[in-house]
Amino acid sequence: MSGKLLFSKYQGAGNDFILIDNRSAIFGPTDVDFIKKLCDRKFGIGADGLMLLQDIKNFDFEMLYFNADGREGTMCGNGGRCIVAFARDLGIINSETAFLAVDGDHDAKISANQVDLGMIDVQQVxxxxxxxxxxxxxxxxxxxxxxxxxxxxxxxxxxxxxxxxxxxxxxxxxxxxxxxxxxxxxxxxxxxxxxxxxxxxxxxxxxxxxxxxxxxxxxxxxxxxxxxxxxxxxxxxxxxxxxxxxxxxxxxxxxxxxxxx
Missing domain, CATH: 3.10.310.10 (Diaminopimelate Epimerase; Chain A, domain 1)
Incomplete structure (x- = not known):
């Protein structure tokens, strides 16, 4: 699909991300080369990764994360904190949220620019x-x-x-x-x-x-x-x-x- 793509840029402790409001499914996540280009610091916007904020039942939103190489990634903690700020700025949430990511459900609290994000339990080291x-x-x-x-x-x-x-x-x-x-x-x-x-x-x-x-x-x-x-x-x-x-x-x-x- 051609045309203009609206995006926002956020960073968490220097980890920077492209965020796209995809609740209307305007962005298809299958174009690896396009995502890679968007994340490129010379030929695109420049970022460590790209995230789609999407609608999903029983949660405030779904976080879909892509690495800078264009491929879908595993959980990104700083990305999770940034997408919470993005959701707040979009008016989807206030100071608390529950959302779904690739590794399961997460909760978070946000106050000003500080995000307290719940991560998954770890059972083995x-x-x-x-x-x-x-x-x-x-x-x-x-x-x-x-x-x-x-x-x-x-x-x-x-x-x-x-x-x-x-x-x-x-x-x-x-x-x-x-x-x-x-x-x-x-x-x-x-x-x-x-x-x-x-x-x-x-x-x-x-x-x-x-x-x-x-x-x-x-x-x-x-x-x-x-x-x-x-x-x-x-x-x-x-x-x-x-x-x-x-x-x-x-x-x-x-x-x-x-x-x-």
Missing amino acids: TTDGEAYVLNTGSPHYVSFVENLSELDVYTAGYRIRNNERYKEEGINVNFIEAEGNGYFVRTFERGVEDETLACGTGVTAAAMAVAVQQQWEGDIEIPIRVLGGQLYISFNKNGSHFTNVRLKGPADFVFRGEITR
């Missing part, structure tokens, strides 16, 4: 050498390192994401280092195939890896700094089970516009 591997809506590899600010995250992350174990399905690679009263995390994201300024499911996975490594139990909140800002992850840990998982941080409107299909 495995290891790969000294690294931790878990799925927080998307698959993640978490490695504790030193001198993270100086690490070549692209090269190190690319190597792990494309090794024999992970190449076919792909994995997001997170590097974490203790910092002050919290932690610093940098992430190589599959689908973007590069380092991003933030990754919501990634910092959630990193916080859980900290709790496992430190053998913490009970109600826990961990502040995590990313290149794009500050995020907070909380959960209840009982052995290897993580429940009441929350991802908190900013979600900001950037601009809106239209682009020719």
Whole structure:
């Protein structure tokens, strides 16, 4: 379908997204090349991913997420926080919501630009050498390192994401280092195939890896700094089970516009 496509741009701690109100089904999600072009920072709008907000029964809306490579992705935590802000700005919700994403239902609260997003429970954390591997809506590899600010995250992350174990399905690679009263995390994201300024499911996975490594139990909140800002992850840990998982941080409107299909 040709014509003008209306879109909005939002970012959450530097993770930026194209958002489209697709309640009238104006956008067909099957055009991988078109989505990839929209996300391209040279030839399109530029973004880490694209989301469609759609109507669905029993929920305020459905979130359909696509990676910058144009293919439908798994859950995106910062994207989830941004689409909540988008829904609020569209007048679909007020300060609370329940919506459906690819990994199931989510609840969220929003106040000003701060979004507190409920994430899925996690029941299993495995290891790969000294690294931790878990799925927080998307698959993640978490490695504790030193001198993270100086690490070549692209090269190190690319190597792990494309090794024999992970190449076919792909994995997001997170590097974490203790910092002050919290932690610093940098992430190589599959689908973007590069380092991003933030990754919501990634910092959630990193916080859980900290709790496992430190053998913490009970109600826990961990502040995590990313290149794009500050995020907070909380959960209840009982052995290897993580429940009441929350991802908190900013979600900001950037601009809106239209682009020719």
